Amino acid sequence: MVRHKHSKQWLRDHADDEFVRRARQEGYRSRAAYKLREIDERHRVLRRDMIVVDLGASPGGWSQYARQKVGAGGRVVAQDILPMEPLPGVDFLLGDIRDPAVLDLLITSLSGASADLVISDMSPNISGDRVSDQARAGQLGELAVEVAATVLAPGGQLLLKVFQGEGTGELRRQMARRFDKLVTCKPRASRTKSREIYVFAKGFQAN
Ligand SMILES: C[S@@+](CC[C@H](N)C(=O)[O-])C[C@H]1O[C@@H](n2cnc3c(N)ncnc32)[C@H](O)[C@@H]1O
Numbered sequence: 001m002v003r004h005k006h007s008k009q010w011l012r013d014h015a016d017d018e019f020v021r022r023a024r025q026e027g028y029r030s031r032a033a034y035k036l037r038e039i040d041e042r043h044r045v046l047r048r049d050m051i052v053v054d055l056g057a058s059p060g061g062w063s064q065y066a067r068q069k070v071g072a073g074g075r076v077v078a079q080d081i082l083p084m085e086p087l088p089g090v091d092f093l094l095g096d097i098r099d100p101a102v103l104d105l106l107i108t109s110l111s112g113a114s115a116d117l118v119i120s121d122m123s124p125n126i127s128g129d130r131v132s133d134q135a136r137a138g139q140l141g142e143l144a145v146e147v148a149a150t151v152l153a154p155g156g157q158l159l160l161k162v163f164q165g166e167g168t169g170e171l172r173r174q175m176a177r178r179f180d181k182l183v184t185c186k187p188r189a190s191r192t193k194s195r196e197i198y199v200f201a202k203g204f205q206a207n
Contacts, residue, residue, distance in 0.1 A: 019189045023061065029085075032121055033061030034189035035198065036159075040069065043183060043200055045117065045159055049073035053106065053115045053151055055097060055144055056122030056161075058084040066119065077109050097122065097143050103150060114153035120144035121161050123196075131166070138167035145174050154206040164195045175201045 014020055019031035028034075040046050046069035057063045057078035066076050067089050078084060079093040079102065086092065091109055095102035122144060124136035141162055148158040158179065162168055175182055180203025190196055 028061045028064055029059040030061030031189060033065045035121075035187040036062045036065050036119065038187035038189060039159065039185045039198055039200065040065070043185070045119075045157065045200060046070060050116040051075045051110070051113055052077070053110075053118045053147070054078040054090075055118065055120040055147060056080055056140075057090075057092070058082045060084050060087050060090070062119055062121055063087055063090045075113075077106065077115075079106060097140070097147065103147060106147065107151060110151060115148075115151045115156060116153060117157045117159070118144065118148040118152060119159045120147075123161065123163075134163060134165045134167065137163040137165075138171060141171050142174065145171070145178070148201075148204070149178055152204045152206070154204060156204040158199075158201040158204070160199050160201065162197050162199050164197055172199065175199060178205055179203055180205065 017031065019034045023031045023033060046066055048071045050070045051074060052066045052070060054063045054066060054076060058080035060078065063076050063078045064087060067087065070076060076090045077093065078090050079095065079097065081096045083094055084092050093105055093109060095105065122140045124133065124140055126133055141160060144160050145158065162171060172182065179201035183200040185198040185200060187198065
């Protein structure tokens, strides 16, 4: 989870990275777009006309990809604690997902509709203290599951970034209680040394 963004090694790795180069060439705001793309190509996450909620969306790579896939009949509502440069066809909500008022705003921005898919790539600010970083990552994961349970239509889907470590088992159990099927993914664009994985949960049970 820890990325020493200021170290020379990190900067060198970043400049040499295949997905950083591709993102620049193909106009994506982040290399993260390729994680979603690979998971989507393998598991058919996104379809035309879907209503998608993107949690922790900034700078916007996932939102860009989702926007392309859902087409003009779909919607993407993006949310982040940090600002995001506007993206055509994406509604953006600035706020901390830990604040209950932000969930209310999200519900309002869906204008009475339910979402078909929640995608969450949220990561906390990294302090370097492994135990507290893992706890904060776990809290964001649990909140994403709660948001999904509030906004998803029956049968809806959740794609969640999970940092493997303390609490991962419980988070998976929480997801398993609410969804029919969980699939674990480690896309190529996710760095091998990173503890992040993605859990794709299908078949939301709305009760
Ligand atoms: C890895 S980045 C997301 C990258 C994004 N998926 C993309 O493709 O560009 C993780 C994001 O989670 C956001 N985040 C962290 N804590 C948050 C919180 N409490 N509420 C909302 N967003 C949060 C961060 O601000 C950051 O933008």
